[in-house]
Amino acid sequence: MVIKVQTKDTGVLITGFFISLIGIGIHIFEPGWIINPSGTGGAFVGAGIVLIGLGIRSIRLKNKGTIVEDERIFYIAEKASHKTLTILIILQGILMAFLGITAFDIQAYPIVSLLFAITVLTYVGFYHWYKRRF
Amino acid sequence: MKNNLKVWRAKKDITQEQLANEMEVTRQTINAIERGKYDPSITLAFKMARFFECSIEDIFLYEE
Numbered sequence: 101m102v103i104k105v106q107t108k109d110t111g112v113l114i115t116g117f118f119i120s121l122i123g124i125g126i127h128i129f130e131p132g133w134i135i136n137p138s139g140t141g142g143a144f145v146g147a148g149i150v151l152i153g154l155g156i157r158s159i160r161l162k163n164k165g166t167i168v169e170d171e172r173i174f175y176i177a178e179k180a181s182h183k184t185l186t187i188l189i190i191l192q193g194i195l196m197a198f199l200g201i202t203a204f205d206i207q208a209y210p211i212v213s214l215l216f217a218i219t220v221l222t223y224v225g226f227y228h229w230y231k232r233r234f
Numbered sequence: 235m236k237n238n239l240k241v242w243r244a245k246k247d248i249t250q251e252q253l254a255n256e257m258e259v260t261r262q263t264i265n266a267i268e269r270g271k272y273d274p275s276i277t278l279a280f281k282m283a284r285f286f287e288c289s290i291e292d293i294f295l296y297e298e
Contacts, residue, residue, distance in 0.1 A: 170259035171275050172266060234272045 120148030
């Protein structure tokens with residue numbers, strides 16, 4: 101059986117591999133300039149594994165002849181991205197105003213993590229919502 | 235926008251999957267077009283018209 105692999109998929113696999121490698125490196129060597137090595141390493145490994153998984157899935161589907169992306173999928177993704185961006189701008193604006201008014205002393209890491217989680221959840225939520233609509 | 239894609243597909247006696255493969259889109263996209271949930275791009279509309287050997291207006295009907 102011949103497995104056809106496109107340059108884009110190879111790029112995704114290599115990037116995933118290197119990101120995982122960086123994550124493992126951070127986790128093992130625990131550099132002093134990183135505040136939370138296990139968390140950072142875990143995040144890198146997680147992102148790398150997700151990329152590798154997506155790359156393998158894409159290769160498998162393309163080899164089966166399954167069409168993964170088309171104009172409707174791009175339309176749905178566009179709609180979901182726009183809504184997510186709007187919500188994030190509003191949230192960040194509120195956050196900036198709140199921090200500016202109260203001068204509340206808060207750490208950046210949990211706030212960035214929260215914004216990251218909100219971004220992912222909002223996008224996935226809107227993506228599935230629009231997928232049912234269109 | 236209304237359409238009678240289902241009728242044209244029945245005339246050709248092909249499944250949604252077969253039409254999707256011909257149009258290089260997913261089966262879900264053909265299903266969404268047939269149900270009037272999604273309006274295809276002009277490129278896809280032309281491809282469909284060419285495939286069914288008719289004009290775009292024969293398949294799609296624009297209503298204000």
